[in-house]
Amino acid sequence: xxxxxxxxxxxxxxxxxxxxxxxxxxxxxxxxxxxxxxxxxxxxxxxxxxxxxxxxxxxxxxxxxxxxxxxxxxxxxxxxxxxxxxxxxxxxxxxxxxxxxxxxxxxxxxxxxxxxxxxxxxxxxxxxxxxxxxxxxxxxxxxxxxxxxxxxxxxxxxxxxxxxxxxxxxxxxxxxxxxxxxxxxxxxxxxxxxxxxxxxxxxxxxxxxxxxxxxxxxxxxxx
Amino acid sequence: xxxxxxxxxxxxxxxxxxxxxxxxxxxxxxxxxxxxxxxxxxxxxxxxxxxxxxxxxxxxxxxxxxxxxxxxxxxxxxxxxxxxxxxxxxxxxxxxxxxxxxxxxxxxxxxxxxxxxxxxxxxxxxxxxxxxxxxxxxxxxxxxxxxxxxxxxxxxxxxxxxxxxxxxxxxxxxxxxxxxxxxxxxxxxxxxxxxxxxxxxxxxxxxxxxxxxxxxxxxxxxxxxxxx
Numbered sequence: 001x002x003x004x005x006x007x008x009x010x011x012x013x014x015x016x017x018x019x020x021x022x023x024x025x026x027x028x029x030x031x032x033x034x035x036x037x038x039x040x041x042x043x044x045x046x047x048x049x050x051x052x053x054x055x056x057x058x059x060x061x062x063x064x065x066x067x068x069x070x071x072x073x074x075x076x077x078x079x080x081x082x083x084x085x086x087x088x089x090x091x092x093x094x095x096x097x098x099x100x101x102x103x104x105x106x107x108x109x110x111x112x113x114x115x116x117x118x119x120x121x122x123x124x125x126x127x128x129x130x131x132x133x134x135x136x137x138x139x140x141x142x143x144x145x146x147x148x149x150x151x152x153x154x155x156x157x158x159x160x161x162x163x164x165x166x167x168x169x170x171x172x173x174x175x176x177x178x179x180x181x182x183x184x185x186x187x188x189x190x191x192x193x194x195x196x197x198x199x200x201x202x203x204x205x206x207x208x209x210x211x212x213x214x215x216x217x218x219x220x221x222x223x
Numbered sequence: 224x225x226x227x228x229x230x231x232x233x234x235x236x237x238x239x240x241x242x243x244x245x246x247x248x249x250x251x252x253x254x255x256x257x258x259x260x261x262x263x264x265x266x267x268x269x270x271x272x273x274x275x276x277x278x279x280x281x282x283x284x285x286x287x288x289x290x291x292x293x294x295x296x297x298x299x300x301x302x303x304x305x306x307x308x309x310x311x312x313x314x315x316x317x318x319x320x321x322x323x324x325x326x327x328x329x330x331x332x333x334x335x336x337x338x339x340x341x342x343x344x345x346x347x348x349x350x351x352x353x354x355x356x357x358x359x360x361x362x363x364x365x366x367x368x369x370x371x372x373x374x375x376x377x378x379x380x381x382x383x384x385x386x387x388x389x390x391x392x393x394x395x396x397x398x399x400x401x402x403x404x405x406x407x408x409x410x411x412x413x414x415x416x417x418x419x420x421x422x423x424x425x426x427x428x429x430x431x432x433x434x435x436x437x438x439x440x441x442x443x444x445x446x447x448x449x450x451x
Contacts, residue, residue: 006328010314010321017316017353077312080278081369084312085329086302222280 003087007095012102014072021068022103029061029111033118044121051182054115058108058135059142059168059175065103066146067163069096070154083221093147093217101143108135120186127191134181134194137202141174141209148213151220170209177202228287229254229377229406230275235284237270243430244270248284250425250435254376257407259421259438261414263450267430268410269309272379275408276306289376302330305375307383307399311366315355319346319365322354323372330373340368344394359386367395371403380409414446 015021036045036053045053073079082092112131116124124131146167153162177198184192230252237245245267252258260268273279274286277297286293288300306312313322323337341347344364354362363386370378383399384392397403401420411417418424421438426449434445 003329006325010317010325013321014314014316072314072316076314077308077310078314080276080306080308080310081312081326082329083278084276084301084304084306085326086298087329 001091001094003091004094004098007082007092008098011072011095011099015099015103020071021065022106024068025061025064025103025107026110028064029057029107030114030118032057032060033111033115037118040119045119046121046186046188048179048183050115050120050186051179053119054112054186055138055175055179055182057115058104058111058138059171061107061111062100062104062139062142062146063164063167065100065107066142066150066167067153067160069100069147069150074154079221089218089221090214092221093151093213096150097143097147097213100146101139104139104142105136108139122186122188122190127185130185130191130194131182134178134185134199134202137199137206138174138178140206141202142171144206144209144213145170145174148209148217148220151217155220174202174205177205227254227290228252229256229289230258230408231285231287233285235274235281235286237267237274237279237430238282245274245281245427245430248425248432250423250432252406252408252423254406255404256422257401257409257420257438258423258425259414259417260408260410260425260427261417261446261449262427265429266427268427269381270430271427272306272308272381272408272410275377276304276308276379277301278306300377302373303376304379305370305373305377305405306379306381307366307370308379308381309385311354311362312369313354313362313365316353318351318353319357319361319368320350322365323350323368326369326372332373336372337368340372340398341365343398344368344391360388360391363387364391364395367398371398376405378403378405378407380407382410382412384411414450418446 149163149167153159156162181195181198181202184195228251232248232250235245235248260271262268274281277293280294289303291299320337324334327334327337341350344367346361346364349357349361378399380399409417418438418441424438424441425435426433426445428449433449
């Protein structure tokens with residue numbers, strides 16, 4: 001855990017210095033909301049449509065973060081330096097997934113209010129606590145799968161393509177569960193209770209992929 | 224010098240697809256000794272260093288470092304190796320001090336060691352500037368600090384003095400030179416300089432050994448043939 005925190009702190013410091021990932025993610029999300037605002041030709045949206053727009057936008061913005069996750073490690077020798085150190089290699093998985101989770105959380109702090117302003121019909125306040133729970137579970141899934149896929153993609157020449165090509169299909173179940181869990185929260189007549197079934201599916205999906213990632217991550221870093 | 228081999232290779236081979244990067248490499252380096260690996264560009268010198276650094280697995284043969292077989296027991300020797308490669312293995316947007324502190328935490332080294340090393344290579348005044356703003360020589364000095372931060376028993380040096388002026392070379396000598404008393408594997412494009420600080424020499428051509436001799440038995444003809 002100490003090693004994971006060391007790598008995570010370094011990653012956050014690098015992002016603070018370079019601002020290469022988060023601004024791009026936020027700009028992408030807000031631009032997408034603006035496009036939806038005009039493209040749907042509706043003053044506001046709610047329910048399942050709103051949930052889908054929010055989920056898909058956050059997912060695609062998240063993919064930008066996934067693609068950038070290991071760039072510094074590959075381009076500046078961070079992988080070799082880490083692999084030379086006498087540390088548990090799973091620490092890299094924890095740190096990178098933690099960094100991506102935090103990037104997604106910051107993205108949502110910016111993007112969700114923007115979504116409320118630009119597109120959402122019902123007020124954002126009442127469903128917000130439940131929305132945070134669903135988005136936290138969704139972020140966990142994207143962070144774990146994104147880290148796994150990014151570690152795989154960064155070893156290839158077509159890394160910018162490989163990330164989305166492998167990552168998006170793997171994320172479809174999480175995407176469906178997230179959108180279906182958020183839909184009732186954004187109803188025109190106020191938020192319905194959290195749909196437990198979809199939350200459970202999302203949580204199970206996160207757990208399974210966290211275990212898979214833990215099991216295979218060492219092999220991805222091996223020569 | 225002790226008799227126990229710190230590094231042993233027997234029939235080591237490594238391929239990249241169809242291309243032979245290393246083949247039939249057999250040698251033993253006693254603890255505290257220096258092995259100079261010579262050869263033209265692409266001869267396999269850097270690949271050999273990466274195998275010894277546990278970053279590449281050999282495809283055939285046996286590698287043993289400090290009595291531990293690789294790659295099975297690689298985890299047992301990682302903290303006892305230092306690698307100074309072509310790339311400095313430093314984050315360009317972090318300062319030299321931040322990079323070294325990061326590595327110190329990975330290796331469980333006390334932070335004071337970072338300051339000692341920065342003083343040793345006279346980089347303490349520029350240590351808070353991002354690495355991308357430093358000259359190549361300064362980056363190399365910080366990279367030397369990174370390689371020896373954890374006081375490794377084996378030091379793998381790929382062109383260690385590249386980009387260093389004579390003054391800077393002198394500064395890093397106590398850290399990476401013979402006086403440090405470490406077991407070293409060095410590569411250099413200056414064969415005479417490499418042989419002068421080596422006990423053993425390995426000549427590589429297209430990944431295969433052309434000679435493996437005590438350094439003082441390597442003749443100008445050996446060197447000429449190697450680079451011809």
